[in-house]
Amino acid sequence: MAENQVRSGWPLYEVFLRGKRGLNHVHVGSLHAADPEMALHHARDLYTRRNEGVSIWVVAATDITASSPDEKDPFFAPSGDKVYRHPTFYEIPDDVPHM
């Protein structure tokens, strides 16, 4: 039995919410459900009670391929000293939101 089935017979789903039009979906948490349709309902009931969302994605946790903490250095350290990759030399106008 997989680790995420210890507490519940239902598999784990990860939930992504979009707060408003124009923003990205953001990971907000996870939940248990019997199938994707039920996961969507649960997500609505657990994560949008305070008017947080206009769109919900749910993904079975087992379908996510994640980077491993052991590989942190080879994955991420090489980009640390390359400041020229950041667009920091532009001025962002005040009226551009969400940057």
Next chain:
Amino acid sequence: MTDDEFTVYQGLAQDTEDHRWAFGTGFTDPLEGIDTSVADGVDPAALATYCLMLGDDALIYSHRLQQWMTRMPELEEETALANIALDLLGQARMLLARAGRAEGAGRQEDQLAFFRDENEFRNVRLAETIDADFAELTGRLLIFSAWRLALFSQLTGSADPVLAAIAAKGVKELTYHREYAAEWVIRLGDGTALSHAKMQAALEAIWPLADELFRTDAVIRTLPAVAADPATLRGEVDEVLRTVLAAAGLDRPDRAPMAAVAGQTGRDGVHTEAFGYLLAELQSVARAHPDATW
């Protein structure tokens, strides 16, 4: 944390002038700022009684749903049901407040919810009966929300603008309640042999209480433009139930309606034995500590 994120925390921290114990955060009169005068040609007493009927249905059924808290099979389902109970409690508050204003005797929602006796409650008996198991919960919720959605859809055209507005808000909530219940009835009916048997037994147990939902009574007849005639809702509700039961592979029960007592039912203040216990729990704190604050 930006301004538009998680404003509930600001809501919790907000101080309001209302410190009564029963109130959580930032409660105000649910009809604050709304013109609640009764239109010409509408009998205020009948309107008040009608709002009590609809408000009591929501208040009492919400309490029954709240009794499921800590007993649901999964944490996720518990939150879902709490949301539904809370929606109904919101509907009850507005309807009882509307009843109080129409009545014109100065009674507010709290007086109506906590200081009326059993025979003054006008809810249907379907709302007060205890669920024997999870299957009964989903079956009862399906019948209740399918019926109430059909009712509220009609009431959006009510001649009482306050009632029409309350109904319009409720329609969105009830659409979700019905969907939630229908999914579970289908899941259980179309599930294992055991879940199918329990779901069928649940419907058989609830069915006798459904007939009362479609009874027209004298109060409703005096409010032709304001109230929805329950008898006209039967077709729509039957169609919904037929669709769900077919998808679930369940049989439509063939059960006689629960008898009225001397022609009277929940709408007339005649209730089942279980109702007294429910009301005692619902009202005990308010009656032990009237007007207490915290």
